Amino acid sequence: MCLGIPGRIVEILDEDLLLAKADVSGVRRNINIGLVHHEDERVEVGDWVLIHVGFAMSKLDEQQAHATLQALQELGDAYETELEELKASRIE
Amino acid sequence: MKYVTEFRNADLARAVSAEISTLVDPGRHYKLMEVCGGHTHTIYRHGIKDLLPDQIELVHGPGCPVCVLPMGRVDEGIEIAERPEVIFTCFGDMMRVPGSKGNLLEVKAGGADIRMVYSPLDALRIARENPDREVVFYAIGFETTAPSTALTLQRARKENIQNFTVFCNHVTIVPPVRALLDSPDLRLDAFIGPGHVSTVIGCRPYEFMPRDYGKPCVVTGFEPLDLMQSVLMLMRQLDEGRCEVENQYVRAVPWEGNLKALRSMAEVFELRPYFEWRGLGFIAQSALKLSEAYTDFDAELRFAVPGVRVADPKACQCGEVLKGVLKPHECRVFGTSCTPEHPLGALMVSSEGACAAYYNFGRKAEERVGARE
Numbered sequence: 001m002c003l004g005i006p007g008r009i010v011e012i013l014d015e016d017l018l019l020a021k022a023d024v025s026g027v028r029r030n031i032n033i034g035l036v037h038h039e040d041e042r043v044e045v046g047d048w049v050l051i052h053v054g055f056a057m058s059k060l061d062e063q064q065a066h067a068t069l070q071a072l073q074e075l076g077d078a079y080e081t082e083l084e085e086l087k088a089s090r091i092e
Numbered sequence: 093m094k095y096v097t098e099f100r101n102a103d104l105a106r107a108v109s110a111e112i113s114t115l116v117d118p119g120r121h122y123k124l125m126e127v128c129g130g131h132t133h134t135i136y137r138h139g140i141k142d143l144l145p146d147q148i149e150l151v152h153g154p155g156c157p158v159c160v161l162p163m164g165r166v167d168e169g170i171e172i173a174e175r176p177e178v179i180f181t182c183f184g185d186m187m188r189v190p191g192s193k194g195n196l197l198e199v200k201a202g203g204a205d206i207r208m209v210y211s212p213l214d215a216l217r218i219a220r221e222n223p224d225r226e227v228v229f230y231a232i233g234f235e236t237t238a239p240s241t242a243l244t245l246q247r248a249r250k251e252n253i254q255n256f257t258v259f260c261n262h263v264t265i266v267p268p269v270r271a272l273l274d275s276p277d278l279r280l281d282a283f284i285g286p287g288h289v290s291t292v293i294g295c296r297p298y299e300f301m302p303r304d305y306g307k308p309c310v311v312t313g314f315e316p317l318d319l320m321q322s323v324l325m326l327m328r329q330l331d332e333g334r335c336e337v338e339n340q341y342v343r344a345v346p347w348e349g350n351l352k353a354l355r356s357m358a359e360v361f362e363l364r365p366y367f368e369w370r371g372l373g374f375i376a377q378s379a380l381k382l383s384e385a386y387t388d389f390d391a392e393l394r395f396a397v398p399g400v401r402v403a404d405p406k407a408c409q410c411g412e413v414l415k416g417v418l419k420p421h422e423c424r425v426f427g428t429s430c431t432p433e434h435p436l437g438a439l440m441v442s443s444e445g446a447c448a449a450y451y452n453f454g455r456k457a458e459e460r461v462g463a464r465e
Contacts (some may be wrong), residue, residue, distance in 0.1 A: 004236075004288050004291075004314075004344075014438035017247070032211075032213060032240075034243050034245060034352070034356075035239060035243070035350055035352050035353050038352050040173070040351070040352070042351075050291070050344055052179065052236060052237070052240070052288065053183070053210065053211045053212065053233075053237055053240045054210060054211025054212070054213050054214070055211070055239065055240045055243065057236075057288065057291050057292070057344075057350070058291045058344045058345075058346075058350070060118075060343065060344065061343070064343045064344075067315070068315070069313075070315070071314065074137075074138075074309060075133070075134070075399040076137070077443070078133060078443045081184065081215070081443070085184055085208070085210040086185075086210050088208075088209075088210060089211055089214050089216075090214065090217060091211055091214060091217065092213075092215040092217050092220070
């Protein structure tokens with residue numbers, strides 16, 4: 001549960017509830033963007049974010065995101081488990 | 093001849109390794125503590141120890157939220173989960189953590205409605221979908237995870253969802269580190285600071301380490317190369333006689349942290365006067381409970397959780413491993429009566445637990461070290 005996984009914002013779903021759809025290694029799930037989308041900071045479609053338990057924790061640049069993804073894939077089981085748990089998620 | 097596990101930038105890591113070697117005083121033994129369980133996992137998974145000179149010892153810290161939960165809190169979670177009106181939701185990591193009479197997986201097999209969720213927002217959705225049931229979320233985690241619980245509770249309040257409560261077991265990272273520094277058991281030279289926790293709290297909370305204890309700290313990312321660079325930064329500080337907080341994980345950690353997250357946490361949580369940690373005992377102001385404004389969502393109040401204290405099994409030495417006093421393999425039940433398949437202690441359950449990481453990856457590294465000696 002402590003992993004942070006990079007994902008790319010593909011759609012802002014609800015500015016009020018702060019929900020966006022993110023693509024994480026081909027898996028598209030809803031996430032909350034409240035911690036990175038407020039008066040001091042914004043995310044837009046195409047931005048990369050570090051996702052932890054369904055929440056975008058911080059923005060990443062694209063190169064960092066790819067590097068982090070590769071490092072996670074090298075972790076093996078722990079990353080696979082995290083992706084499986086993400087697949088089961090249906091945040092509304 | 094050092095064995096190097098292959099990973100991205102392995103060549104660069106070898107170069108960093110060579111530079112670290114030039115900074116080592118051959119007559120000195122260096123103890124660096126990695127506070128975070130995610131780092132422990134990376135260290136074993138990638139054989140980082142093999143890349144470091146023998147004088148540098150990595151000591152595993154208390155930063156695995158599943159591992160530090162005392163057995164009493166596990167038991168109390170299970171008691172809530174067994175109530176017929178309850179749908180109990182938790183992260184997958186919690187399912188196999190042993191309580192004194194079994195774990196959540198066994199209770200689920202016995203008929204309790206226990207559901208693994210990826211996010212607290214999934215737990216809130218389940219509450220929305222089941223208005224006639226009491227949905228409880230078993231909240232665990234350091235400051236990395238606490239903002240997610242806070243935002244979920246703010247949403248629950250906004251929607252006036254009344255059948256949703258949180259069994260709050262969030263803990264904070266600074267007090268246990270301070271407790272370790274105050275303990276006479278352990279002489280540490282420096283700290284590899286946690287990464288994701290720091291995306292929330294920033295780097296400032298670690299300033300007490302150099303200021304009050306004379307120990308350098310470097311906030312560190314999760315890739316193998318991040319850890320190598322962090323060790324290099326710490327060794328440079330020790331070599332030059334500097335002592336400060338530095339940030340290696342600049343790409344994700346702002347110095348001031350995430351102010352939005354901190355504000356949400358301040359609204360939803362308050363510090364508990366004290367909280368019990370497995371192996372470390374009671375530590376003042378080291379955990380969070382729901383604030384006055386959120387008492388309606390507090391599972392401890394709704395289900396009158398008694399707050400019992402349950403001792404660990406006698407054979408289990410999780411506490412010594414959590415404090416960094418024992419290495420996982422030095423525990424008397426490691427790999428015999430305590431294995432990932434049949435864990436006695438929480439450290440063997442979570443993938444971030446030092447014992448599980450060591451069991452899965454570290455033994456091979458020890459064999460390699462043994463072979464070259």
